[in-house]
Structure formats: structure tokens, C-alpha cells
Amino acid sequence: MATRERRLAEFDGQGDPEPDQAVQVLCEDHSGTYQLPFPCVFTDGEWRNAETGSMVEARVVGWRLPRTA
Template sequence: MATRDRRLAEFDGAGEPPPGLPVEVLCEDHSGTYQLPFACRYVEGRWQNDAAGVPVEATVIGWRVPRMKHSGVA
């Protein structure tokens, strides 16, 4: 259970994300917790894939604002 708690702590979004904001989501199923590999938006009470606009068919248990990616270039 430590892994689930650790992952959930990394997704610190409380309540609903601001309208129109693409976010990273943490999902859970019978196999455990996992982050979806695409950004999502919360629209009219439902999660959807930001790019495709299709509903997310998973149980979302947390969200966060996307983290900055380092390019590795100095």
C-alpha cells in the first residue's frame, strides 16, 4: 500500500481542476495505480482525453498540474 499512498501524494490536486486546464491524472483499478500517458481535462463532471476529447474509462483518484520537463540542454 506504500506505493499507492506515495503515488497519490504526488497527485495533490484537490477538488476539481480549473476549467479548461489540461492535467495529469492518476487512475486505479484491480491491478493497482497508474498515470495515464496523456493529458486530461475535467469537463461537465467527467474526465476526458485532452487531445482526443473522448471520455476516460478509468477511475481517476488524483490529478496534478503537469510537471515541467527538463530538456537536458544547458
């Protein structure tokens, strides 16, 4: 299992992403860290699902530009 520090290092976005730029986000709760399975945007101080526009109701602790396979 990946350590919290290693996961945070993989989500190396600095500051906030460009408005409406779709990115991958890392969230954290009492169980640990996890990547959301959908792209997100940071708009008007809120994280939102880039596909549906729904607000992300999780604590985002990191972001990165999408990785290509």
C-alpha cells in the first residue's frame, strides 16, 4: 500500500490549477488517501466534478495534471 507521503508527492500541483482546467485530485478522509475516479475543476474556490458540475464533498489534499497512459 502506498504511503501518504508518496501519494502526496505524486499529486504535485502547486497552488490552484488554472480556472476550469480538468485535473486529477487526491482526497483524504479517516480511512486514508484516494484518487477520485473522475476529473475535477477548481472554480470560484470550490472543487467540482468536471463532467457533472457537482461539488466534490471530500477534502482535496492534492492535484495534478492528467496522466496519459
